[in-house]
Amino acid sequence: MLVKKANNIISKQWYYQSNPMHRELWMRxxxxxxxxxxxxxxxxxxxxxxxxxxxxxxxGQKA
Known part of the structure; x- marks a missing residue:
């Protein structure tokens, strides 16, 4: 039986919110x-x- 893996939203949210790097969100x-x-x-x-x-x-200079 093939089990579909659930979307790991909680783990992704934890990664971005608890990341110790002091960088902007878009660079993490x-x-x-x-x-x-x-x-x-x-x-x-x-x-x-x-x-x-x-x-x-x-x-007034031309290109």
Missing amino acids: HPRSALYVIPYWIAFWGGMGYTTYYLGRMVL
């Missing part, structure tokens, strides 16, 4: 760096690109 999972770090690189890269060309536009 071991694989979170695979998602968060590329996001921040793209975010700050886009902000830097926008700020650079905004400054050029204010000064």
